[in-house]
Amino acid sequence: MKLTKITSKKVRYYDSCNEIADDYGWGSRYKQDPLNGKLDYLTHPSRLAYNAANELPFGDCDDHAIFWCTALLKSGIAKRAWFSFYSMEKITGGEMSAHAICVFEHADNEMYYWADYQLPSCLDEFKDKWLAKAAEKFKSTPIVGAMIEVVRIKEDDTPVFGKITIIRP
Secondary structure (H helix, E strand, O other), X not given: OHHHOOOOOOOOOOOOHHHHHHHOHHHOOEOOOOOOOOOOOOOXXXXXXXXXXXXXXXXXXXXHHHHHHHHHHHHOOEEEEEEEEEXXXXXXXXXXXXXXXXXXXXXXXXXXXXXXXXXXXXXXXXXXXXXXXXXXXXXXXXXXEEEEEEEEEOOOXXXXXXXXXXXXX
């Protein structure tokens, strides 16, 4: 993230999840990492805020996930947030892939949600159920996942990571 940080730009404060999704174009400005995704890096939220404000290509799944975590925590919409990722296997064809999402506890209703490119989806059960729910969206079976709590957001919008939890289906 250090290489993509823009010191003059900050993630703005949001009043709703709709505003966050509106800013990054609801996933329509997806931008794959270089070398067909083989050079995978996590973009600093300040660069993502710049891209959003200027309607530029935004980023891939991990960029969307860290932006959700940062925007939700900074705005006080989330009580807690986790940068989460998992591997999965397509139900038909057996193709392997991976995906990153944001899992968060809403500050108002204390319910858990997961978000990637669209509006957050409620997790009716314990927060660890995101693994099955997210993989289901891709018609896949989850293999293993990880949740890294974002314990705070620094003044320059850098997320501070905490404990890592491994999730198995």
